[in-house]
Amino acid sequence: MAARRRCRLNRPSSYWLLFVCACVASNNSLAISWVFNVQWYSTMAALLHYSIFMPGRLLKYAPLGFLVVSLVGSVTKELVTLPPFYFTSKRNFLNMLFVKFAWGWTLVLLLPFISIVCYHVHRSVTVILQRLSALLVGTAVWYFFTWLFMFIEESTGDCYVSEVNTTLSGYSSRSDCKKNGLFWSGFDISGHSFLLPYCALMIWEETAVIEKINESFKSQSLRHIVIILFSLLNLLALIWCLMFLCTSFYYHDIPQKIIGTVFGMLSWYGTYLYWYQKPVSPGHPQIIFTRRHKVK
Incomplete structure (x- = not known):
């Protein structure tokens, strides 16, 4: 046997x-x-090129999709007790390894992608630095809203003995309360509902240029690096979408998630769809690419 x-x-x-x-x-x-076939990544890129998951197409539907998912998930959580599964646990590996460092992962992969694409299209250090400043803006946005959400939670909260015990403790600050193993209850705007859609939209905005430059690389090794980074970035965006879905259906209250999602959408809209369209800005990747080819 x-x-x-x-x-x-x-x-x-x-x-x-x-x-x-x-x-x-x-x-x-x-x-x-x-x-x-050692050129497997080229085949993968070709499949991605004709796939519905291309960033340019996703940008048309994703913003509304995020808002709908946040609203539907929030209402469903209040009306129905959904059965838990692995990815709804805070200890799942995607949350521990990726979501807790969401902005760091996004930054680490976007930095080389933007640099290489700008070098390929413009061969100008000035343009590369201009475009990379979008990552500084994104970092400032992430830092500001993280601080704001924590400030609101601390300003509106109190320290309790436990999550189910309504007895107030003597601690008046969130940090002291947490250090002593107690439970702080305030208006906790969902950081995941804010950051995950913002990171996904930022990834799709930056990687959408692949549709125009995919076949223009003279160096195949450079093209393969860009394709690998493009694939990893969109895999990362997929993880952000999955964990945003779990947050919407399993965590926080309705206003906490809706407000977080709206702030994420406004941050994306205010930068990529408004400010980056102006001459004095980090520049929208699609506009800078178009201007370069008009000059040619």
């Missing part, structure tokens, strides 16, 4: 071995190159 199980486990790898041997025997170079 054990021998039979071992045979079953080895069968898939045996099939691959037989297939490769048959390719060698028949001198079928096309099949061999398909099996050992």
Whole structure:
């Protein structure tokens, strides 16, 4: 019986071995190159290019989608007790490894992507620095709203013995309350509802230029790096969307999530759709790219 199980486990790898041997025997170079294709990332990019998940298309529907999900999720949470699953736990690996450092992950991947794309299109240090200043603006937006949400929670809250015990403790600050293992209750605007949509929209705004420049790279190695960064950024945006969905249906109260989401939408709109359209700004990636090609 054990021998039979071992045979079953080895069968898939045996099939691959037989297939490769048959390719060698028949001198079928096309099949061999398909099996050992080191250009897999180019194929992946081609699939992404014709996919509905392209950033340019998502930007048309995502802002309204985020607001609808936040509203529907908030109302559903109040009316129905949904069964928990792995990704609704605060201890799930996506939350612990990615969401807790959401702005850091977004910054680390956007920094090389914007730099390489600007270098490829403009070959100008000034334009590269101008576009990278959008990351400084985004960092300022993240920092300000993080501070604002914590300030509101502390200003409107009190320290209690526990989440279910309404007995007030003697602590008047949120930090002292938390340090002593007590429960602080205030108006806690959802940071996830603010930051995750903002990061996703920022990623799609910056990566939407891939549709125009994908075939214009003279250096294939540079093109492959951009495609890999593009894929990782959109995978990151997918994680932000998944965790935003979980937050909307399982955490916080209705006004806390709606306000957080609205602030995220306003931050994106105020920067990319308003300020970045002006001459004195970090510049919208699509506008700067268009101007460069008009000059050419």
